[in-house]
Amino acid sequence: MTELLFQRLHADAVVPERAYTGDAGLDLVACERAEIGPGERATVGTGLAVAIPEGHAGFVQPRSGLAADHGVTVLNTPGLIDSGYRGEVRVILLNTDADASYVVEPGMRIAQLVVMPVASVRTAEVEELPASERGVRGFGSSSRAEA
Numbered sequence: 001m002t003e004l005l006f007q008r009l010h011a012d013a014v015v016p017e018r019a020y021t022g023d024a025g026l027d028l029v030a031c032e033r034a035e036i037g038p039g040e041r042a043t044v045g046t047g048l049a050v051a052i053p054e055g056h057a058g059f060v061q062p063r064s065g066l067a068a069d070h071g072v073t074v075l076n077t078p079g080l081i082d083s084g085y086r087g088e089v090r091v092i093l094l095n096t097d098a099d100a101s102y103v104v105e106p107g108m109r110i111a112q113l114v115v116m117p118v119a120s121v122r123t124a125e126v127e128e129l130p131a132s133e134r135g136v137r138g139f140g141s142s143s144r145a146e147a
Contacts, residue, residue, distance in 0.1 A: 013047030025112030
């Protein structure tokens with residue numbers, strides 16, 4: 001098992017843990033207060049820095065309960081934390097509710113962090129890409145009849 005290192009940048013920051021054995025995500029907890037009006041967004045700090053292992057990336061995902069119960073989601077989902085980043089983990093939250101504001105208080109679980117291995121690739125420019133079964137068919141192409 002790979003060790004995931006966290007540094008508290010604020011004394012009241014909460015180092016994430018899994019809610020249940022086998023969970024993919026680690027709960028990220030707010031370290032500051034933010035009021036998010038209807039349709040507005042806010043960047044909320046966790047008070048933590050993390051050392052994502054080389055060859056991996058951290059993906060900040062919404063919490064399903066927060067989205068279902070309050071319409072609050074992670075705006076740039078998934079947020080990406082590269083292995084070389086050592087600054088504070090901050091979460092961009094969006095309140096999709098048309099009428100109600102949402103208040104984030106310190107200590108609230110606001111997102112989850114999933115750490116996954118990522119392939120190391122080298123880029124190359126070519127005149128033509130290799131053929132594939134899908135080809136250039138784009139969004140929704142699998143549900144449309146062939147022309």
